[in-house]
Amino acid sequence: MSKTVQRLETKESIDxxxxxxxxxxxxxxxxxxxxxxSRSLSKTLEMGLSxxxxxNIMSDLSDMGFLMQLHTSAGRIPTDKAYRxxxxxxVVANQLTRKLQKRIQxxxxxxGMNQVEDLLISTTRxxxxxxxxxxxxxxxxxxxxxxxRIEFIRLSSQQILVVLVTRNGQVRNKIIATTxxxxxxxxxxxxxxxxxxxxxxxxxxxxxxxxxxxxEDKERYDRLLAQAVxxxxxxxxxxxxxxxxxxxxxxxxxxxxxxxxxxxxxxMDAFEHKSMIMHLLDSTVEADGIQIYIGIExxxxxxxxxxxxxxxYSDQNNILGTIGVIGPTNMDYQIVIPVVDFTARILxxxxxxxxxxCD
Amino acid sequence: MSKTVQRLETKESIDxxxxxxxxxxxxxxxxxxxxxxSRSLSKTLEMGLSxxxxxNIMSDLSDMGFLMQLHTSAGRIPTDKAYRxxxxxxVVANQLTRKLQKRIQxxxxxxGMNQVEDLLISTTRxxxxxxxxxxxxxxxxxxxxxxxRIEFIRLSSQQILVVLVTRNGQVRNKIIATTxxxxxxxxxxxxxxxxxxxxxxxxxxxxxxxxxxxxEDKERYDRLLAQAVxxxxxxxxxxxxxxxxxxxxxxxxxxxxxxxxxxxxxxMDAFEHKSMIMHLLDSTVEADGIQIYIGIExxxxxxxxxxxxxxxYSDQNNILGTIGVIGPTNMDYQIVIPVVDFTARILxxxxxxxxxxCD
DNA sequence: TATTAGCACTATCAGCTGATGAGTGCTAAT
DNA sequence: ATTAGCACTCATCAGCTGATAGTGCTAATA
Numbered sequence: 001m002s003k004t005v006q007r008l009e010t011k012e013s014i015d016x017x018x019x020x021x022x023x024x025x026x027x028x029x030x031x032x033x034x035x036x037x038s039r040s041l042s043k044t045l046e047m048g049l050s051x052x053x054x055x056n057i058m059s060d061l062s063d064m065g066f067l068m069q070l071h072t073s074a075g076r077i078p079t080d081k082a083y084r085x086x087x088x089x090x091v092v093a094n095q096l097t098r099k100l101q102k103r104i105q106x107x108x109x110x111x112g113m114n115q116v117e118d119l120l121i122s123t124t125r126x127x128x129x130x131x132x133x134x135x136x137x138x139x140x141x142x143x144x145x146x147x148x149r150i151e152f153i154r155l156s157s158q159q160i161l162v163v164l165v166t167r168n169g170q171v172r173n174k175i176i177a178t179t180x181x182x183x184x185x186x187x188x189x190x191x192x193x194x195x196x197x198x199x200x201x202x203x204x205x206x207x208x209x210x211x212x213x214x215x216e217d218k219e220r221y222d223r224l225l226a227q228a229v230x231x232x233x234x235x236x237x238x239x240x241x242x243x244x245x246x247x248x249x250x251x252x253x254x255x256x257x258x259x260x261x262x263x264x265x266x267x268m269d270a271f272e273h274k275s276m277i278m279h280l281l282d283s284t285v286e287a288d289g290i291q292i293y294i295g296i297e298x299x300x301x302x303x304x305x306x307x308x309x310x311x312x313y314s315d316q317n318n319i320l321g322t323i324g325v326i327g328p329t330n331m332d333y334q335i336v337i338p339v340v341d342f343t344a345r346i347l348x349x350x351x352x353x354x355x356x357x358c359d
Numbered sequence: 360m361s362k363t364v365q366r367l368e369t370k371e372s373i374d375x376x377x378x379x380x381x382x383x384x385x386x387x388x389x390x391x392x393x394x395x396x397s398r399s400l401s402k403t404l405e406m407g408l409s410x411x412x413x414x415n416i417m418s419d420l421s422d423m424g425f426l427m428q429l430h431t432s433a434g435r436i437p438t439d440k441a442y443r444x445x446x447x448x449x450v451v452a453n454q455l456t457r458k459l460q461k462r463i464q465x466x467x468x469x470x471g472m473n474q475v476e477d478l479l480i481s482t483t484r485x486x487x488x489x490x491x492x493x494x495x496x497x498x499x500x501x502x503x504x505x506x507x508r509i510e511f512i513r514l515s516s517q518q519i520l521v522v523l524v525t526r527n528g529q530v531r532n533k534i535i536a537t538t539x540x541x542x543x544x545x546x547x548x549x550x551x552x553x554x555x556x557x558x559x560x561x562x563x564x565x566x567x568x569x570x571x572x573x574x575e576d577k578e579r580y581d582r583l584l585a586q587a588v589x590x591x592x593x594x595x596x597x598x599x600x601x602x603x604x605x606x607x608x609x610x611x612x613x614x615x616x617x618x619x620x621x622x623x624x625x626x627m628d629a630f631e632h633k634s635m636i637m638h639l640l641d642s643t644v645e646a647d648g649i650q651i652y653i654g655i656e657x658x659x660x661x662x663x664x665x666x667x668x669x670x671x672y673s674d675q676n677n678i679l680g681t682i683g684v685i686g687p688t689n690m691d692y693q694i695v696i697p698v699v700d701f702t703a704r705i706l707x708x709x710x711x712x713x714x715x716x717c718d
Numbered sequence: 719t720a721t722t723a724g725c726a727c728t729a730t731c732a733g734c735t736g737a738t739g740a741g742t743g744c745t746a747a748t
Numbered sequence: 749a750t751t752a753g754c755a756c757t758c759a760t761c762a763g764c765t766g767a768t769a770g771t772g773c774t775a776a777t778a
Contacts, residue, residue: 035770037769037770037771038770038771039769039770040769049721050721050722050723051722051770052721052722052723052724053720053721053722055770055771055772056720056721058771059771059772069770069771071728071729071730072727072728072729072770072771072772073727073728073729073730073768073769073770073771074729074730074769074770074771075769075770075771076770115532115533115534148514149512149514149520151510151512151522153508153510153522153524155507155508155524161508161522161524161530163510163512163520163522163532165512165514165520169534171520171532171534173474173522173530173532174474175474175528175530188547249608249609250608250624250627250628250631253612253623253627254624254627264612265609265613268609268612268613269609272609394741396740396741396742397741397742398740398741399740408750408751409750409751409752410741410751411750411751411752411753412749412750412751414741414742414743415743415749415750417742418742418743428741428742430757430758430759431741431742431756431757431758431759432739432740432741432742432756432757432758432759433740433741433742433758433759434740434741434742435741719778720777720778721776721777721778722775722776722777722778723774723775723776723777724773724774724775724776725772725773725774725775726771726772726773726774727770727771727772727773728769728770728771728772729768729769729770729771730767730768730769730770731766731767731768731769732765732766732767732768733764733765733766733767734763734764734765734766735762735763735764735765736761736762736763736764737760737761737762737763738759738760738761738762739758739759739760739761740757740758740759740760741756741757741758741759742755742756742757742758743754743755743756743757744753744754744755744756745752745753745754745755746751746752746753746754747750747751747752747753748749748750748751748752
């Protein structure tokens with residue numbers, strides 16, 4: 001595992017003309033996926049510079065660490081540092097075409113998606129389809145979500161189904177075992193007690209409170225309360241399975257774009273470790289907006305040939321999760337960045353709408 | 360789409376020696392994944408036959424349609440017909456090693472899997488890992504499963520959560536919208552009515568009955584009954600999303616075994632069409648035991664370079680779904696067949712245990 | 719002084735070559 | 749019926765070729 005690179009900032013100031021050349025090379029490589037040479041660049045740039053001059057500039061840019069060659073006589077390709085420069089300096093907040101906006105909106109508004117899970121899956125698939133890359137989405141952490149409703153349903157003398165609904169519309173089920181046979185009436189009392197007690201609190205907080213009250217009231221004689229606490233404890237112990245949705249893995253193998261990526265295998269393997277991916281998605285210091293990790297800026301070694309573009313989605317109050325794509329470093333940032341950004345916004349909007357149905 | 364081939368039966372009787380040669384070629388190709396020639400076969404067979412004799416036999420086998428050559432001078436490989444012969448005549452019910460049996464049993468008995476869904480996913484993953492192929496599993500069709508419990512939970516004045524538990528432990532949630540504000544008490548009455556009315560019937564049947572009673576009792580005045588029927592209708596309209604779990608797709612790309620498969624892409628694309636896969640898995644006439652589709656015996660064109668080995672799993676009463684793997688036609692049948700068989704059995708057993716907790 | 723034309727150098731790629739080897743089919747001998 | 753022997757076929761591979769596209773350097777130029 002290599003040392004973590006925070007961000008490839010550029011200290012030196014680069015003169016206008018050099019910048020234009022650099023930009024030309026980057027965009028050339030993005031569109032063609034081929035190393036760009038001085039001759040062709042001299043034509044496309046239309047700056048009236050001869051290939052020789054361009055070569056000199058290119059040489060400077062190589063010295064500054066913006067360009068590299070796969071071999072002599074191969075034309076140059078941008079380094080991660082160059083992409084960082086490009087993203088920071090050149091890519092401006094771009095408007096998506098109306099058509100694309102429509103497409104994203106429609107896809108998220110499809111019917112039958114009252115469960116957040118379905119919405120997330122279909123959005124993930126959408127983004128993978130639009131970008132032709134791999135799309136990763138982390139589901140809202142059940143931990144921090146707000147309790148809307150908890151209910152116990154007696155299945156048999158030994159089994160109780162816990163249904164837990166969160167503010168943002170996630171529904172979690174769990175079957176718990178009991179030693180004692182509890183009647184449905186009793187369970188109803190317990191659940192209305194818990195609902196009253198813990199309404200609008202985060203699951204995390206609730207769990208804490210339950211544990212505390214267990215310590216406090218060890219010698220509680222009220223049967224209802226005792227059982228409520230006991231059942232509550234089990235119910236809120238719902239293991240916080242790291243939920244990550246991954247779509248578009250086949251793009252990784254069949255897309256032309258990924259062909260010169262030295263280890264698609266490594267990426268695939270990484271995707272198997274959901275909890276690691278979860279961590280990667282959610283470990284963002286910056287609270288808002290879009291985050292971009294280019295090449296070696298990525299913490300994970302197998303991601304270091306790629307760029308990850310991600311953004312948080314939220315309801316009106318809290319950040320819920322992250323949606324992002326991972327693609328080659330020479331992805332079309334001008335498109336990908338606004339697409340991810342817009343998709344995250346629409347996702348937030350849709351989820352907010354849903355949770356606003358609460359009374 | 361090519362004409363459906365039912366099964367590649369062999370009419371001719373083949374003499375003992377020829378059979379042994381054929382078997383040798385098949386097993387040779389299975390282990391080496393290379394066309395097998397007369398010389399090497401003469402050695403490994405240890406029948407005291409010279410390469411020339413073997414060549415004559417091979418020539419006969421080619422005429423009978425059991426062998427083919429990719430090009431002259433390449434050695435021969437078995438045809439689909441040969442594999443069919445091999446599977447029918449040669450592969451005997453094989454015992455798995457204790458070690459493998461243990462491994463499968465342990466994997467399915469892991470904790471925290473009281474939901475059938477989790478069990479199915481982890482079993483699918485297990486089988487993909489064991490075989491190094493792609494594993495496909497269809498979940499029990501909610502349609503035909505037996506109602507154990509239905510419950511309505513009032514979320515807001517406009518939203519009701521339906522929780523539906525089936526006999527085999529599947530839990531389905533759906534949020535439905537209402538125009539009228541219904542109290543939780545009322546909902547409880549409705550659900551206990553429905554539970555009583557429809558206990559132990561299949562969802563399919565229940566839906567039918569509800570529709571019938573709507574026709575019959577158009578002018579029903581009983582508010583409870585009317586609402587119960589209306590809510591029931593919505594609840595049992597749960598769209599029967601074809602649930603298929605697919606694991607091990609990466610094997611398709613990286614495994615040596617698949618490398619000479621002309622279209623991994625086609626397979627990947629096919630996997631995207633879950634409902635088609637679902638159909639493929641569940642469309643089996645034969646009720647019991649293991650089913651094997653070799654090469655062109657597969658209905659789906661993109662599967663016709665592969666072999667699919669599948670088996671149904673069930674609870675004590677009914678077939679619930681199918682689990683199977685898809686791999687190259689020269690897979691190691693001696694291993695794969697018993698592994699799939701055993702896994703399906705263990706899966707049935709585990710699910711049966713779970714649903715037996717019902718009172 | 720910045721730019722450019724010219725030239726030598728170099729890596730890659732497609733296409734060709736001949737050698738090699740694995741495998742077959744046929745025929746004649748056993 | 750089996751087998752040894754031989755001619756033949758074909759795929760693969762290493763090595764060579766010329767064409768191409770790129771560079772770096774130097775000297776001439778505006």
